[in-house]
Amino acid sequence: MEDINSIKITMAQMMENFTKDMAHFQGELNKQAGVEASPPTISSLASQFHAFKTFTVQALQVLQCQVESIGKVADQIEMDSRRNILLLHGLPEENAEDTAAVITKAIVEKLKLSEFTSSDISRCHRMGRLSAPDRPRPILFKLHSAQVRSKIWSSKSSLKSTGVTVSEFLTKARHEAFMAAREKFGVAKCWTWEGSVYVLGHDGKRHRVVSCKEVHGIALARCTVSPRQAPAPRPAVVPQLRPKSSRRVAAAGAAVAKK
Structure with a gap:
């Protein structure tokens, strides 16, 4: 609620400043209408326009941040309301089926939760429209207890290779x-x-x-990649050359050895 009030105040201030500045610009333009404007006047108007543009951009950025903040809060509230809701995918669909019975059978047989009954379900239904008989719609079901929901979620690994999956809503x-x-x-x-x-x-x-x-x-x-993560450069390998005197001595020794 505070965020909403903050956005209302920001928008009101923006509208007030916008109206005031635009009226000022309009008044200056009316004064210069039909009269050749001097360079100082043009420079002053350009400076004022730049300042107004900067203010408007900054205000819009602040407003955007506030809107994103409210969006996150609303998203969290909506997610909290879905906490006890799960989706079952891959269960065959039949005409006039008892959805609660379908869910109960799947949880008892596939998840091995024998204590689960249809009374644990608050409400349930298939989602969306049936597009093809071989593509059953997912089943949404809400549970009375968060504890039961946790048991089902913790046991979902038992569904591996069954073609049935459980997901969060x-x-x-x-x-x-x-x-x-x-x-x-x-x-x-x-x-x-x-x-x-x-x-x-x-x-x-x-x-x-x-x-x-x-x-x-x-x-x-x-x-x-930060400077700390970047690999250190390898030192250049400089070939070590022996002095000419050493090479001459080595050559003379080789000649003596041949003799």
């Missing part, structure tokens, strides 16, 4: 960041946990990201 921004990270760093080096995207960067460190901008930042860091 990420926000649009985080889903795009996850897909961008997989494209840049590879599937094996990207994963999600508790609504956040994690990337194993080229530096061997784990990075937490929530936006494509942060993913691109990690990728660009690969191209930046």
